[in-house]
Amino acid sequence: MSGLLCAGDLYLDRLDDNGNRTGYRKVGNATRFAINEPSERQQRTGRGRENYGQVLDDVAIKQPSTLAITLDEVDKTNLAYALLGDAAAYDVTGSSVTDEEITAHMGAATQLANRNIDDGTAVTATGEGGSPSFTEGTDFTIDYRLGLLTPIEGGAISDGDAVLVSYTFLDASGNRVSGGVKPQIRAVVMLDGKNLADGSDILVTVDEARITPDGEVDFLSSEFVPLPMTGTMRLLPGKTAPYTVDLPSAG
Known part of the structure; x- marks a missing residue:
């Protein structure tokens, strides 16, 4: 033992x-x-004069x-x-996106439809109808990994504006x-x-x-x-x- x-x-x-x-x-x-x-224990106990409380x-x-x-x-x-x-498993094949429409929020980021944006290619943004053109670093910033666009205070994008964004995103794979x-x-x-x-x-x-x-x-x-x-x-x-x-x- x-x-x-x-x-x-x-x-x-x-x-x-x-x-x-x-x-x-x-x-x-x-x-x-x-x-x-x-x-779970079930007990019957006595209630008599001599056995009260006894099991x-x-x-x-x-x-x-x-x-x-x-x-x-x-x-x-x-x-x-x-x-x-x-x-x-998930597997995303990279591609290019033209004129994806998002709504800008001043002081906050808007999620693009895709993450893992290619930082080696230009991200372009315009107003509805293709005008005006907005400049990255002046009018907006991009978080390439998360796919987030944030308007810059004092730039040409106003809160609630519709913005058309064109970009390229990369292949991605992993587990979900x-x-x-x-x-x-x-x-x-x-x-x-x-x-x-x-x-x-x-x-x-x-x-x-x-x-x-x-x-x-x-x-x-x-x-x-x-x-x-x-x-x-x-x-x-x-x-x-x-x-x-x-x-x-x-x-």
Whole structure:
């Protein structure tokens, strides 16, 4: 016999909307994987002269099995878990835009239809009908990376003016998480663990967990951001338990 002090790799196999498995994925550094088995007690107590307050019957009623997970590696997939979202790649092909119409706001920026503006080509801006012509640096500024146009105080652009902007934007690609599109995340969960107390293996498998966030994702935290989640376990048809813990024999 020994104590339990585990190291382990956590894997999640997210189920799609039809309940199909999409494959195990190691979630990186998991700092918490805890299982809780709560019960609710129902007691009948005496009210008689000699037994007032004494327990006459005591029944423990099983409550749903729950788990808690905390991840501290943030990528598109883990972030999608924590934000109840979907993750997908995006790929934008650069092109040129002629006379995109925007409304100018003095003291504030207006978002162009595209980001990643090519700073090696001219950005031109005019009033409606092509006149007058506005000059970058005198009448407006451009944030090329974000695609923001800001009129300059004292320039020729007035608040509320319609401005026609022509520019070229560059190719862009990456990953995008669409947050808040799922009520919960369904996944098969597996912990491939090792008990450091005696070197033995321990394998925990949860057939299906319904996972929801257990806290905020603070994008401006001054510390590394954890991704805490909690979930309930479902007993699948034909199964006798919602999860198993295997302790393989050595040898």
